[in-house]
Amino acid sequence: METPEVRLATARGRWILFATVLGSTMAMLDSTVVNVALPQIGLDLDADLAVLQWTVNAYLLTLAGLILVGGALSDRYGRRRIFVVGVVWFAVGSLLCGLAPNAGVLIAARALQGVGGALLTPGSLAIIQGSIHPDDRGRAVGLWSGLGGVGAAVGPFLGGWLVDGPGWRWVFLLNVPLAAVCAPVALRHVPESRDPQAAGRFDVAGAVLGATSLGLVTYALIEARSGSPWVITAGVLGLVLAAVFVVVERRRAEPMVPPDIFASRQFTAVNLVTLCVYAAFGGFFFLVVLQLQVVCGYSALAAGAALLPTTLLMLTLSARSGELGERIGPRIPLTVGPLLCAAGMLLMLRVGPQASYGRDVLPALVVLGLGMVALVAPLTSTVLASVDPGRAGLASGINNAAARAAGLLAVAALPLLAGMGPEAYRSATQFDAAFGRAMPWCAGVLVLGAALAWATIRTPAPDEPHPHAQCRTQCGVTGPALEPGEPWGPERLD
Structure with missing residues (x-):
């Protein structure tokens, strides 16, 4: 080229x-x-x-x-x-x-x-x-x-x-x-x-199976309260199709998600951490704006402005977090970051009908934002460093898809786990009670992610080169960044 x-x-x-x-x-x-x-x-x-x-x-x-x-x-x-x-x-x-x-x-x-x-x-x-x-x-x-x-x-x-x-x-x-x-x-x-080296067939079967299984499981979680046999059927069929997806990807010559990329224990570990972290983020950001508007009485503008501290912390401190992660390795940031985020979400339990923004909302969001700063850039760096440079684009794409899927399933499952009824968001009392049950679930998933990071993430040797130093500038709230420069599809696996 x-x-x-x-x-x-x-x-x-x-x-x-x-x-x-x-x-x-x-x-x-x-x-x-x-x-x-x-x-x-x-x-x-x-x-x-x-x-x-x-x-x-x-x-x-x-x-x-x-x-x-x-x-x-x-x-x-x-x-x-x-x-x-x-x-x-x-x-x-x-x-x-x-x-x-x-x-x-x-x-x-x-x-x-x-x-x-x-x-x-x-x-x-x-x-x-x-x-x-x-x-x-x-x-x-x-x-x-x-x-x-x-x-x-x-x-x-x-x-x-x-x-x-x-x-x-x-x-x-x-x-x-x-x-x-x-x-x-x-x-x-x-x-x-x-x-110019992109060749071969698209993995249409893999794409259809993956999206369909996700859709069926999501439908089953969202509609589970109805108790309909169709819901149970959809959930079971979604799990079956997920298993078929794994089998198909193993057998195809050019799979959308090459199973051998998970031979890297570091790559597998960081994707498990990603699932935990972005599931918690997806559930939290879905519910928190409803809590602020339904329970606290904020206008839509006030609720949107209330969340600015987390994003501003990400913007101002993420590059430094990436540099720190390169110096000390990813294990500590990927352990401490989720724990800080969990603490921030538990602090949100103080946010109720009479909550003060300065006393209750802001401290929780600052702690949450600091946790996100600590973990997002090192997480992206670790994904890219855990595979050969020639597969960096594929690895980042898989990790991004995992993050989106985690948020998708969390938005579907969390209201069910919190006992949130179909009309809960119309009642401040009902929604506040359900929000109080949901935040420990989010915090628990983050603690699980921290434990996985501590137990499985390897800190590179001091003399091990970092192939993607620029990725510390690529971070986002809703999903890991997409690294350019390498093939996105499964066409090149060398």
Whole structure:
């Protein structure tokens, strides 16, 4: 492959960075603004708690199930082409969400959004890798991450302002003008690039089996309160399909998730920690904005602004956390970080009807944010360092999918575990009691993650090189970063 020639300081380099940041910010905003809008969506559509769960999970389901496929398509058919298709697809899904007349249409449109996100998310960083000169690439990735982080930080605040102002539909409709700017800029200024060694068949069977099993299990968890035989059937069938997925991946010559990558004990261990951490995060961020609005009486804007401290701590301290992790190894940060997050979630038990933001809410969010700072960047670094450099893209894609799937299952299961009824979010008393039962579950999963990290994560030898130092700038609240520069799909496994 020819060395990319575009320098970041040129006009074309800046346009490339602008397009990739804008595209990834669309997907990142969507994952941070929607939770704030959930109470109003429920009231306007006369929906129960299950609809709110599906509003979050329909997007996560298609995103988690197809993100590896999206990367493979980018490498084979062109990163710019698939990125632009993803941006347009995401915008169409967003428009349908904003115009949805009922809950069923909203959920279907959210699933379409997730497909668009799966196409554009891996392509965003891959474009930088395939277009920007190697001497400028580290700075470009840092700028991409920092500017995207600002988008994530603004998301809850912006979402609250939109819900309280023009209405919750604008949380989705906002993506349409962003896409109308992003797609033409990408077509005009971003050079096409692809992986010339990408070959072989797509693992369509693996993608379908993985997404279908996740969907059936999610449905069974969300609808479990009904006690319907169909729910039990769906759950059992989902588990059976998950087992079939494992068998198929073992037998295929070019699997979507190559089983041999889990021969690395470090990679397997850090993915188990990822499942615990992002399950807790997914459940917490789904419930906390409801708690602040339903129980504490916050407006949507106030609830979104209340969460800013965690994201601001991530933005300001994550690079230093990554540097510390490189010096002392990942074992301590990946043990201490989840424990701090668990403490923050237990402190949220103080947040009730008469809670003070300064006395009750802020301390809990600061402790939680410090825990996230401690663990997210070292977790990403450890994923990438645990496999051969030639498989870094595949490893990061698998880890990202694992994080999304963990959040998906947590949003489905946590209300069930906490005894949250279908109408709980309409009653401050009922929801406060259920929230009090949910936070220990989240904290317990984090403690399990810390124990796994302490028992299984290996600290590299002092002289062992770190192949992906730039990844300390790539961190996010809703999922690990996607590392560019290597094949996304299973086409190259050497």
